[in-house]
Amino acid sequence: MSDIILTKTRLNEGVWEGFLTGYTGDTPPRIQATHDGKELEGVEVSKAEGGHAVRLPIPASIIADGVHTVVLTERESGDRLATVSIVAGDALADDIRAEVDLLRAELDMLKRAFRRHCTETV
Secondary structure, X not given: OXXXXXXXXXXXXXXXXXXXXXXXOOOOOOEEEEEOOEEOOOOEEEEXXXXXXXXXXXXXXXXXXXEEEEEEEEOOOOOEEEEEEEEEHHHHHHOHHHXXXXXXXXXXXXXXXXXXXXXXXX
C-alpha cells in the first residue's frame, strides 16, 4: 500500500474534487476512475501547493435509480484512492433519512390530532 492519500474536498455541479498528498513522482500521478468496470473520461490532475488537485466530472449516464459507485485508483499500482457513491431514485425509499422524514411527518400529524382532541374535550 502506498502513502498516497486522496481526500474529497467537495462535489459541486457534477464535478467531484479532491486533494492528493503523498505523491513524490516528478510527473503528475495518473489517476483512473471506473464505474461498473468501465473507465470514465475526464480525470484531471494538476499540481497544487502541498500536493495535487484532482477533478472528476461525473457523467450524467451513471446517474440513475439505485446506488452507483465510482472508484478512483492510481493507474500504475492499482491502489484504490477514493470512492464516489451516488444514490438516487428508488434506492432512497429504504434510506434511513427518508424513514426519519416519514416519521417526522407522522409525528407532526399525531401532534395536530392530539392538540385538536385536547381542545375539543376541554
